[in-house]
């Protein structure tokens with residue numbers, strides 16, 4: 001495709017958000033003339049996306065496994081929640097990349113370039129993007145999904161994790177969303193284990209930490225390996241695949257420009273209090289594709305008005321009382337109606353879902369956090 005001619009749309013970053021949008025556009029003959037810019041040399045199975053499909057998405061056939069029941073363990077008790085309506089689902093990035101890239105590469109109006117967007121000029125009448133290969137491209141509109149790591153301030157935390165797809169005998173039978181029995185120093189961070197058995201002798205084990213400053217994923221990977229040695233016996237389990245991540249549990253730091261919208265995990269699609277982004281990205285991609293196919297400008301991710309405030313209060317409470325994190329999550333599992341809790345965690349609660357989730361938590365620390373959030377300099 002001739003890249004000297006201006007495009008209708010340029011997408012900076014061909015990861016989950018960029019490819020989700022482009023995939024939807026690629027289903028239409030009248031798709032806008034689109035260029036995706038990404039420096040990746042190859043697409044590998046670099047992450048596993050999990051969450052609840054509270055809204056439909058086009059990757060149902062790529063779901064590797066689903067669980068209707070999820071357990072939470074603390075030192076005091078174990079609780080299991082069950083939902084027939086919203087099974088927790090797991091997608092492997094590899095299948096998503098294959099499906100989206102095939103559709104995009106087959107479409108005559110869509111192209112990809114392997115390069116890094118180095119400089120962006122965002123004007124009322126269009127965007128100009130300078131690439132690190134010396135090229136310059138023009139487009140009427142832009143969608144920027146590039147990660148934007150920034151230092152985090154109080155009360156926001158980093159979510160660091162190291163995951164291993166393990167093969168071993170005697171795998172757990174049930175999915176465990178949070179096992180707080182592994183952490184022994186809440187001041188270092190809130191630690192929990194996440195276990196998703198997806199085959200008779202295979203499961204994804206992930207050691208997660210909420211804390212600030214971020215913890216090196218290597219530290220967590222070592223903690224996970226030691227845990228697996230203790231659980232299965234050294235030398236009796238096999239690592240099939242590994243993944244690590246560092247996600248900001250914080251609101252987006254950048255806002256939309258004139259002809260460029262900022263979106264993706266760092267642009268408002270990631271829920272600050274959970275780190276879930278995949279399903280919110282799918283909802284955004286539906287809305288954005290619909291607008292573009294009607295000839296309208298792209299839309300950014302919507303974070304809602306209430307949830308960012310509630311996330312701030314919850315994160316402030318966690319930051320001040322890390323030792324009480326297992327209790328807070330257990331109360332949510334025990335007391336909130338399961339489907340309300342799932343919609344709340346997924347970022348699409350009704351008013352009554354929000355009230356029932358709030359009602360499950362102890363009021364005193366939340367009220368204290370609310371006061372701290374509204375009084376300047378106290379969060």
Ligand SMILES: Cc1cc2nc3c(=O)[nH]c(=O)nc-3n(C[C@H](O)[C@H](O)[C@H](O)COP(=O)(O)OP(=O)(O)OC[C@H]3O[C@@H](n4cnc5c(N)ncnc54)[C@H](O)[C@@H]3O)c2cc1C
Nearest residue numbers: 013014015016017047049050116117245264265276277278
């Ligand atoms: C290991 C891992 C596991 C995760 N698991 C879950 C999960 O279970 N559930 C969930 O909801 N969320 C999960 N997330 C969070 C989130 O869903 C993912 O990070 C998701 O990939 C975010 O999509 P994105 O498009 O915003 O970013 P990415 O998918 O990271 O895409 C950003 C793209 O931008 C490109 N890029 C970077 N710099 C430039 C540049 N200068 N110019 C052009 N392109 C550039 C990158 O190469 C990349 O392809 C996980 C994240 C990680 C890292």
